[in-house]
Amino acid sequence: MGIISSFLLAAAIGVLSFGYRTKREVALGLALGILGASVILAALDFCTFASDAESTEGVMGVGLAGAFAWMFGSGTKAILRKQEAAGLGSGEIRTGTFRLGWYWPWLLLLPTLVILVFFLYLPAYRTFTLSTKLTRLGAPRVGERCLSNFSELLVPSPAVVVALPLASIGLMWGIGLWHNRAEPGSFAHGFSGAIRPFGIVIFLFAIYYIFEDVDGGYRQIYFNTVIVSSAIVVVSMVAGLGLAYLTYGYVRGIMVYRTLLIWPYAISPPVAGILFFMMFNATGGIFAAVADNWFGFDFPDYARNATLARITIVLASVWKLLGYNLLFFLAGLQTVPREQIDAAAIDGANSFQRFRKVIMPALGPIAFFLLITNLTYSFFDIYGTIDFLTKGAPAGATSVAIYEIIRVGVDNGDLGRGAAQSVVLFLAVIALTAWQFKQSEGRISYGSA
Amino acid sequence: MAAHDHHRGFSLHVGKPGLIKGRTWPTHLGLWIAMLVILFPLLYAALISTQTNAEIFRFQLTPGTGLGKHFDQVWNDRALDRLMWNSLVQATIITVAKTVLSLLAGLAFVYFNFRGKWLVFFFVLITLMMPTEVMILALFRIVSDLGWKDTMAGLTVPFAASATGAFLFRQHFANLPRDLSEASQIDGASPLQFLFKILIPLSWNVIGALAVIQFVFVWNMYLWPVLIISDQDKQVVQVGLQGLQTLDTGLSFGPLMLAALMVSIPPAVVFLALQKPFMAGFALSADK
Numbered sequence: 203m204g205i206i207s208s209f210l211l212a213a214a215i216g217v218l219s220f221g222y223r224t225k226r227e228v229a230l231g232l233a234l235g236i237l238g239a240s241v242i243l244a245a246l247d248f249c250t251f252a253s254d255a256e257s258t259e260g261v262m263g264v265g266l267a268g269a270f271a272w273m274f275g276s277g278t279k280a281i282l283r284k285q286e287a288a289g290l291g292s293g294e295i296r297t298g299t300f301r302l303g304w305y306w307p308w309l310l311l312l313p314t315l316v317i318l319v320f321f322l323y324l325p326a327y328r329t330f331t332l333s334t335k336l337t338r339l340g341a342p343r344v345g346e347r348c349l350s351n352f353s354e355l356l357v358p359s360p361a362v363v364v365a366l367p368l369a370s371i372g373l374m375w376g377i378g379l380w381h382n383r384a385e386p387g388s389f390a391h392g393f394s395g396a397i398r399p400f401g402i403v404i405f406l407f408a409i410y411y412i413f414e415d416v417d418g419g420y421r422q423i424y425f426n427t428v429i430v431s432s433a434i435v436v437v438s439m440v441a442g443l444g445l446a447y448l449t450y451g452y453v454r455g456i457m458v459y460r461t462l463l464i465w466p467y468a469i470s471p472p473v474a475g476i477l478f479f480m481m482f483n484a485t486g487g488i489f490a491a492v493a494d495n496w497f498g499f500d501f502p503d504y505a506r507n508a509t510l511a512r513i514t515i516v517l518a519s520v521w522k523l524l525g526y527n528l529l530f531f532l533a534g535l536q537t538v539p540r541e542q543i544d545a546a547a548i549d550g551a552n553s554f555q556r557f558r559k560v561i562m563p564a565l566g567p568i569a570f571f572l573l574i575t576n577l578t579y580s581f582f583d584i585y586g587t588i589d590f591l592t593k594g595a596p597a598g599a600t601s602v603a604i605y606e607i608i609r610v611g612v613d614n615g616d617l618g619r620g621a622a623q624s625v626v627l628f629l630a631v632i633a634l635t636a637w638q639f640k641q642s643e644g645r646i647s648y649g650s651a
Numbered sequence: 652m653a654a655h656d657h658h659r660g661f662s663l664h665v666g667k668p669g670l671i672k673g674r675t676w677p678t679h680l681g682l683w684i685a686m687l688v689i690l691f692p693l694l695y696a697a698l699i700s701t702q703t704n705a706e707i708f709r710f711q712l713t714p715g716t717g718l719g720k721h722f723d724q725v726w727n728d729r730a731l732d733r734l735m736w737n738s739l740v741q742a743t744i745i746t747v748a749k750t751v752l753s754l755l756a757g758l759a760f761v762y763f764n765f766r767g768k769w770l771v772f773f774f775v776l777i778t779l780m781m782p783t784e785v786m787i788l789a790l791f792r793i794v795s796d797l798g799w800k801d802t803m804a805g806l807t808v809p810f811a812a813s814a815t816g817a818f819l820f821r822q823h824f825a826n827l828p829r830d831l832s833e834a835s836q837i838d839g840a841s842p843l844q845f846l847f848k849i850l851i852p853l854s855w856n857v858i859g860a861l862a863v864i865q866f867v868f869v870w871n872m873y874l875w876p877v878l879i880i881s882d883q884d885k886q887v888v889q890v891g892l893q894g895l896q897t898l899d900t901g902l903s904f905g906p907l908m909l910a911a912l913m914v915s916i917p918p919a920v921v922f923l924a925l926q927k928p929f930m931a932g933f934a935l936s937a938d939k
């Protein structure tokens with residue numbers, strides 16, 4: 203019953219999200235919708251429709267099937283459109299290709315495909331399967347938890363869990379629509395454009411309130427992750443842009459300056475953690491010593507002070523990312539034609555206006571690229587820094603999503619709960635990717651760089 | 652989740668330098684301040700690496716007397732040499748494997764037409780959005796079930812293929828003149844002969860860029876070796892630093908700082924020696 207309605211819903215959503223202009227499109231949409239639903243339901247071992255499953259689990263199963271059908275349909279559509287726009291796809295049949303046995307290209311691709319299947323696709327699938335289990339590291343016995351591993355991360359009220367994110371997404375969508383419909387130059391256009399970024403903040407808040415708040419609940423992990431990663435992204439990008447502006451001009455020895463400022467990028471996240479562990483150490487570190495010897499006060503211990511612990515992690519990560527951001531912003535600045543800046547100067551634009559009107563638009567694509575790479579860093583690579591600096595202390599205040607996955611899944615040996623948290627992080631990555639796709643389709647042009 | 656559409660060659664030499672007219676000392680001053688701030692953690696670590704605990708707690712700002720002892724502790728007692736050797740082997744295997752597999756995939760994508768090509772392309776493209784970290788528990792289980800815990804295979808094989816590399820070579824090959832492959836076919840060369848005699852000699856820049864990026868990526872890898880290697884003899888260097896946080900005498904600031912600096916030398920050398928291809932290829936670094 204549940205399975206049948208899931209597949210019917212998935213087929214419909216697949217067609218709606220992929221397209222229905224031609225018969226071929228309808229067929230592909232149907233196939234994609236059903237494929238998406240089968241993948242997620244099989245990955246969950248069809249547990250949401252088992253005889254002992256609760257009715258809320260059944261409803262969530264149908265919802266998941268629909269969501270994956272939508273993801274497969276609209277994702278495929280977006281990628282195909284991108285391929286077309288880039289002039290790939292059908293236009294790729296060109297002269298000079300080898301005409302040999304059909305097996306030749308497959309043999310060449312075989313090693314790559316085998317590794318991608320076994321060490322990326324299979325683990326992705328298994329992550330979903332594991333997330334429904336009660337299973338311990340190294341123990342062969344497996345219990346069924348179905349979606350309980352997820353529901354214990356969330357507040358007990360299903361209405362809140364569904365309504366809050368939907369309402370905030372609706373709000374963001376509405377503001378966007380208002381902005382696009384309004385007359386350019388009108389008050390409504392300016393106002394809706396100005397409040398647009400707050401849509402994301404409201405969305406982040408909505409998600410905050412769907413996570414369980416009790417002691418040790420996931421809400422704190424979510425809070426840590428959002429605070430730490432947004433602080434890293436904002437500080438490292440602003441500082442990187444400032445540094446790039448500083449190193450942009452031509453003075454004697456500029457290449458030496460640039461190289462020295464960029465190369466800390468090659469240092470690893472664990473080493474960044476170690477260096478900041480030393481500086482901020484409450485007994486032997488330089489800040490503690492200076493505070494004590496020169497100013498006569500006790501420098502707070504980051505192992506006990508949650509705010510200082512987070513700041514230390516942010517600083518260590520910013521320090522390591524700075525060279526990378528500098529490199530890219532510098533490359534971006536150098537693509538801005540000198541004549542344009544000079545022309546703006548002749549027109550009487552002051553340096554801030556020149557920056558705002560000429561340089562900022564040219565840096566758009568690079569800033570967006572850095573936003574994504576810096577976010578990736580602060581989601582995942584930060585693990586090494588945290589492991590050497592705070593190990594999640596004090597009282598879990600610096601345990602971000604990836605750190606918590608390892609703490610629960612490996613240190614506590616609870617693979618099922620760890621995998622459920624991995625799925626949550628996976629969904630965040632998928633959402634970010636979708637957003638990235640949407641952005642690169644719309645406003646941002648890639649120029650000819 | 653990676654840089655799929657950002658494969659543009661950036662370099663520090665693109666465009667004209669912005670000439671600064673008039674006084675330059677404010678710029679120099681600003682650059683010096685920026686450099687001091689950014690290099691401070693390293694300079695401070697270098698200072699600490701020479702000091703004994705007593706000297707550190709005395710807040711001494713001149714080099715101390717502990718360097719020789721620290722080196723002995725780190726290099727001989729804690730076998731930093733073996734850790735570095737393991738990392739070097741791992742980085743070399745992954746770099747070579749990724750380069751070879753990516754070259755083969757690029758060859759298949761550009762110089763063959765076959766049914767389902769767009770599907771394969773799609774299949775590889777999607778992996779750019781699948782960070783290993785979010786599936787690391789399942790990957791750990793799969794690799795453990797293969798019996799690859801505490802082995803070099805476990806450290807290297809899961810990372811031997813790369814969508815980034817495949818697309819990088821695909822793009823590079825697609826920009827080469829088509830006459831090359833036509834001429835080779837007339838000469839009766841096989842695809843592999845064509846790859847080795849014609850394509851690779853034309854691709855050294857791209858190969859170099861990819862190799863440098865991969866080397867630094869593998870050398871700095873931390874989370875995966877933490878999970879898959881538990882035998883200290885087989886551990887890699889970033890994880891090996893853990894063992895230096897405390898030595899027999901309790902907190903060991905000096906040896907830890909010395910080791911952290913020594914571990915950072917190989918990627919720094921690689922970066923400085925191959926700066927140009929590194930920076931040109933940096934746009935492709937992604938994360939895999």
